[in-house]
Amino acid sequence: MSDLKFVWFDFGGVLSPPIPALFEQYQAKTGLAPRVLQQAMRDVADDLGVPMLAPVESALLTEQEWGQRLEQALRRRYPQIDLSRARLQTFGEQWFAGVPANAPLVAAVRALKRAGWRVGILTNNVVEWAPYWRAMVGLDEVVELIVDSSQERTRKPQAAFFQVAIERSGVAAKHSLLIDDVLENIEAAAALGWQVLHFTDNHQAITQLQRLTGVSLLQPVGESA
Template identity: 90%
Template sequence: MSDLKFIWFDFGGVLSPPIPALFEQYQFKTGLAPRVLQQAMSDVADELGVPMLAPVESALLSEQEWGARLEQALRRRDPQIDLSRARLQTFGEQWFAGVPANAPLVAAVRALKQAGFSVGILTNNVVEWSPHWRAMVGLEDVVDLIVDSSAERTRKPEATFFQVATERSGVAAEHSLLIDDVGENIEAAAALGWQVLHFRDNHQALSQLQRLTGVSLLQPAGEPA
């Protein structure tokens, strides 16, 4: 697409495995069921009057303080809960341990950059998690920009966060594309005039991205390159 200049990739659920899979892997590591952990995350956020992960994604709390509050929330709901395997105050290190990147999408970032597009990562993330997820995707030498909610103190789907991205890139909304797996984020970007691609799976996203950019991202058989 001739008017597309900057392609922004979400991290969680796009450059990483799907979010439900990450919760399942964390359950395998710690014994904490996804619904139990998510309820505790919601309890902590509700105390601050913000969405579930906003306390750490907007850097309202440090990872250590958030982890301590998670532990309190878990024990309030189940005083007998076994937290012996969970390292909640260094959550990110345990969460990302052994987790691979979504290799076909990481390869697409590299291919698009090589083809002349500007590429970036637009992520709701956590200050203390940065070393873990950046090492996981291995794109430091490729992307033009990383805009991280925890550094900006604003997060998707807030309009301010998208405005930060366009200001940093110097590329207007109509020439910017967001690839994200969360419908609320896609809707917010589209309302601000961004081009959007709602990620559902690798084949769907890469097929659409190939059509938009003219860059070959799929093998002839239809499998991700």
Template identity: 85%
Template sequence: MSAPEFIWFDFGGVLSPPIPALFEQYQLKTGLAPRVLQQAMSDVADELGVPMLAPVENALLTEREWGARLEQALRRRDPQIDLSRARLQGFGEQWFAGVPANAPLVAAVRALKRNGFRVGILTNNVVEWSLHWRAMVGLDEVVDLIVDSSQERTRKPDTAFFEVATARSGVAPQHSLLIDDVAENIHAAAALGWQVLHFTDNHQALAQLQRVTGVSLLQPAVEPA
């Protein structure tokens, strides 16, 4: 892998905590088990014939419309379900409340920018969630570009979404690097000629990124006193 000209970071699961952890935190807030919520999300998506989060990530539904359909789907499967703590029609605000960014990866974005690399965020996201997640990572003044599925009406792993990123950056696929935790997205980008880094954990990703860029990203271990 040669040093890329443009480095794209995924948001969910890379710049944020892992997706399973986010579902677990949402359960603590609402009482909704991840498998129950994910089933409802799938039910809503199946009605539209699209992947699980595409209804909001492609802006086919507003957050409010999606939340109302989630509630209906949950009650269809369990009429006695307790939704008293869930604010489904304002899902994003509750989902992101109290959630920290993945600080080591956010720091890596800043370090790469300081060292002359162009950096961006390539995210499947939701119109109404923009304020919450962008405030969480605090990179608006750092990144060169944010390409958001809900603005483009196409999402990873769709070819069209990667083509939008290429056009916006003006950087050819072979000089672009995607860091993403979803294997399907990694395979799709690689098939289009992108450089890819499949994120599995912070140390693995930072070590690989450090090797390919030459920028020091791994914090030295602190010796015990």
């Protein structure tokens, strides 16, 4: 058993399906290839001098403003592009439509809570997307805290964002665990004294989390929490 007191879960890529899978699902809905959409996202961010998703994750732009700029960026690079199926100004609603949560990790959150652990979500996210992703994971009544970059105007991997989590939870970095799929975020948290678990797949993460907490999280096939 470690000296952990609070377990923080990332949303995108941990409690949700992997990010590449989300882009592929969005392509199926809209026809926009991941590389094309990601380049447009980078173009919008470059105009502001920030990382790819920071314009909306730090609430520098509203979802509508961001969607308008995405459309402009796409049309600049691809004048003949077909955007008839894409609803860029209400991006989140379309992005999350039909997307399931990562059930084994959601079950792990619930199991930890039942075992008496303090659990929260530490996410780079978007103001207008909250109704969709929070309904998707269904953990509002389970987690103690949700710290969302778009509400704080700072985001992982910035130290200020991790400090918000420490202040809200009242738990020191050395007693806090971040589970995240983005190595940059893991390295930033570790540098600040956090315990970290770099998520690569469900079995790896759940096995490590079980070892760290002493809570039985590996379930027989076909059994749900």
